Amino acid sequence: MTPPPPRTVILSPHFDDAVLSLAGLIPRLPAPVTVVTVFGGAPAGHHAVSWWDSTCGFSTAAEAHRARLTEDARATALLGVDRTVLSHPDGPYGEGDELTDIDAYLRALPTPLPLVLLPIGTNQADHRRVRDRALHVLDELGAPLPLLYADLPYTGHLPEWGTPDTDRALGDDQTFGLSYQDLASRYRMDLAHDLVLSDEEWARKREAVHCYSSQLAPLAADHGRLLARSGPLRAERVWSPVRRPQPAGADA
Secondary structure, eight states: OOOOOOSEEEEESSTTHHHHHHTTTGGGSOSSEEEEESSOBOOOTTOOOOHHHHHTTOSSHHHHHHHHHHHHHHHHHHHTOEEEEOSOBOGGGOOSOOOHHHHHHHHHSOSSOOEEEEEOOTTOHHHHHHHHHHHHHHHHTTOOOOEEEOOTTTGGGSTTTTSTTHHHHHHHOSSSOHHHHHHHTTEEEEEEEEEEOOHHHHHHHHHHHHTTHHHHHHHHHHHSSTTSTTSTTSEEEEEEEEEOOOOTTOOO
16 A cells, blocks of 8 residues: 655754754654655765764764664654655765755655755754755745754754743854854744653653664764753754745845
């Protein structure tokens, strides 16, 4: 029997991004949910293992890719979501190609299109590439604007994270707020979901995050108390962008 089409599609730049950023919210989104990993392709054989993958304990790029596929399958199964893996290799192994798999995936979705969630692109160039490519394709399709989620753990380092003052802080912060400010210059960023995880939600998210065990040690080195109950993963935030009116005389 053919499975039903997704009602929610989450574009996850890398294998762990959707879970780090949205594992608490996913059960509240319209089901079925599909997580689409953009940089999920196998690296070409000539690539030496990257610094990041070496730090994660891998000897070869192929070994890292196989492990990440297994970790992702475990996490998505735990959360009860479907997954799709696109063919673009991760950044260190990329060949500078355009993210055309995003075009093909979004264009093949049935109409009306499902709810689509994209990262805002905090402090990560690959995330911004995914965001901008998907926004462009959805615009060409005449689709409604997607929802935009805060990339974690990056955005979660704001002292105001998870408080009513989060958006104001993002609007002022020059370290973690630049992507939000870029988007807010083009869209009114209406709050769609503001979730501070309960103990039960946190326990479920923590279990899903643990599935990506190969990356936790270097992530913790970069992000400190990554898995602390009060750490950067404790809250999740999603915006619904609204186009700002163009000035009179501006090109359409």
